[in-house]
Amino acid sequence: MARRKKPKQKFPRGKADEAEEEEDKGGWKAWARDIAVAVIIMVVILGGIWAYTQVWPPLVVVESSSMQHGHTSSAVGVIDTGDLVLVQTAPAPSDVVTYLEGRASGYTTYGDYGDVIIFRIYARPGATPIIHRAIMYVTPNGTDAADVPDLAALPRSQWQGVDRLSRPTNSPYGLTSVWIREMGYNHDLNITFDLAYFASKMSVEPSSRRGTGYITMGDNNAYDQCQTKDPCNPGPYDKGWFPIQSDIIGHARGEIPWFGLIKLLLSPAPGGCCQSWGDSGAPRNSWDSLAISLVFLIALPFIVEGGAWAWSTYAWPWIKPRLRRGKEEAPPPKVEEAPEEAAEGGPHEDGPDDSTGGSSGP
16 A cells, blocks of 8 residues: 655744845845936936036047146146046137137136147047147138237237238237247246248148138147247147137046046057056056045945944944933923913003093083
């Protein structure tokens, strides 16, 4: 005779099992909620940046040292190799303040007068955009001279022009060259600009590009290329391009220092920074600052978690009974007593004296 199998005994689910299941569900829900919140915050931040800049992508990575104020160290507020720079659209000339305009009005960005612009090189399609300071607007005047109206806003002692007849002039029109004193972020360079060169260069451009353009210069290039400071020779301004307004992507507005070095490590600039951690193409203190920042960002969640645990475990249990005790010991609020009525029959009213029997007749 076959032996009958005993039915499996079913035990009722305990509260501990239900609590554990709820905890598992709660853990996944918490993770999903945190991820959703992070995504929403990122979308809001990027959306806000785009609304402000009107440029996508709104950040560019600085790949060279052309805008640094020195080679050995970087500084917040100056554009250094590995910085992330926020780019805001600049569709019209009125959106760009040149060095000459900034010098006349006192307007500065990134340690010198005028705006820093990001622009494409017309003759190099697909090339990495350039980020340099806009020095002046120049309008060709024929093929051998140019007009620079913004010079008129500077004191005459700070500049000197040369006309077509090689005569000194203080007129900003029809100039073949102009000499400007006290340029550079240290205000110690006297630079001569060959305007005839740019007028000649523009005369061979397509007709749509023969209008007003910008002469640009890198802040660091000004000192790298000057063999002498007075006069600066050769001229350190950019001669390889003459960007017009349609070439301008935008002007620089704000920076996130150092973090662009991560992008350059993953995709080094051709012939430039950064082939490995600590590459000398970027200042040493930028690498140090990036390392400290990364360590802090990695540790930040643990710091927040530890702070919350310390508050709930030690600080709040110590504070809570003292708050409760303070409320219990506080004196009851004073209640003002209502004023007693002047007389039992009500307030006294002024009137004629009844003892006279009323008013007398004639």
